[in-house]
Amino acid sequence: MSQSDVPEEFLRQWREAQEQYAGMDDSSATHAGDAPELTDDEAAEHLAEGWEKLHEVIPRFNLAVLGNTGAGKSSLVNAIFGEVRAEVGVGAPVTQEVKPHDNDAGTLRLYDFPGFELGKHGRDPVSIIKDDLTAIQKGPEEDRIHLAWFCWDQGTRRVEDAHRKAIAELTSRSIPVIGVVTKVRDDEMEDISEFGRWICNNVDGLWSNHGGKPTICFTRSKAPSAGLARLLEETRAAADATFRDAIDAAQKLDAAKKRRAARGLIAAAAVSAAAAAAVPVPVGTAAVLAPIQLGMMGQVARMYGLSLKGVLGGGSALFQFALQLTGRAAAASLVKLIPGVGSVINATVASAWTYAAGEAWLFLCDGIASGKIDPNEVGPVLGYLQPIIEFVLKSRLRGSGHSPTGQRAPSPDTEPAPSEV
Secondary structure: OOHHHOOHHHHHHHHHHHHHHHOOOOOOOOOOOOOOOOOHHHHHHHHHHHHHOHHHHOOOEEEEEEEOOOOOHHHHHHHHHOOOOOOOOOOOOOOOOOEEEEOOOOOEEEEEOOOHHHHHOOOOHHHHHHHHHHHHHOOOHHHOOOEEEEEEEOOOOOOOHHHHHHHHHHHHOOOOEEEEEEOOOHHHHHHHHHHHHHHHHHOOOOOEEEOOEEOEEEOOOOOOOHHHHHHHHHHHHHOOHHHHHHHHHHOOOOHHHHHHHHHHHHHHHHHHHHHHOOOOEEHHHHHHHHHHHHHHHHHHHHHOOOOHHHHHHHHOHHHHHHHHHOHHHHHHHHHOOOOOOOOEEOHHHHHHHHHHHHHHHHHHHHHHHOOOOOOOOOHHHHHHHHHHHHHHHHHHHHHHOOOOOOOOOOOOOOOOOOOOO
16 A cells, blocks of 8 residues: 555545644543453444443533524524524524523533513513523533623624623623624625624623633624634633533534544544553454444544444444454454564554544544535445555554564555455
8 A cells, every 4th residue: 555545635634633643632541451352232332332421521512692583693503513403583583491402412502592682572581691590500510501602683783781781691600702793794894893893892791812802703694604713713712621622523614623523532542542552462352442442433423423323223334344443353454564563462553553443433424424425335435444544553653653563663655464454
């Protein structure tokens, strides 16, 4: 295999990955202990366990969205996060009470607050904020709101006293609030910019990210644009660092940020694999690493919105590919690529193997999520994933500066021995 066999799109992503992996913390390694070769049912259980426990690795980010009825709150959320099914209505107010919406991956909860005109029809929205916010923030820690967007429709360009009270209520509870002007039209940018400056000068409590100046984002709520990208970036900056991976994982606007979140999962699994092979693991018992690798695959699959049934059900080609990447047969095939490895896998090889399996799996999940790969027809795709696996394996070994024999690992451009992976 030469580098020319690796898809150009992956090479671009791999260059992106090098900077990401270099800065990731590896302090969470654990030793897995010995394990026999897994049956298919056991492998499925480990993958499913990873899928179910994604929330333990990436804590959920809870976002509140407020503003007048018709300000485009729900459309805005749907544009950035895609699968969060906030209701969108025409005419009568849609949101009559505070409603939580969770995405399928469990990495985002949206609290959709009632529109402020609802004060004409029922409970005063400011009272709703005070009462329901108190209940939410006094509830379980994992349910508490971490950040809020307050939306103004560019068509009205009106700030009401109730808006100020709502923002004050949120900031009094240490919830950062980002101001958002929605439904902006290109031919009205001068007027809209003036409105944004007025908000900055007359509305207290908005989060500041630029020299103490309040942050106002301008967005087109029904179509991805630079405005949405900036809102996403400001949201990451305003949020506690604990939740930035959750924001990246949940959004569907920036594929590179989503891959970054996935690579955090891969890096953690690689560290655990290295710890499990701190005392070199015989190839015949390489299944000791399979639970770690399969759990990682389950986490990445869920992060990309793949259903557990879709990954495991009905002789799924995705599950068969996962099996090819793990266990004794995969280990025996991979070690053929490394001169002098013999019959054992040490920490360096275990880590590199896990990175390689993770990157191939990520490339597959990313392709399915973006519509480039049909999940029902992944067979033809698997052929060009093998060069990716071999390329990453050798790149990681070369980056470590040594091979299992103490010699420098081969270059990724070196022609490998035949592989069955």
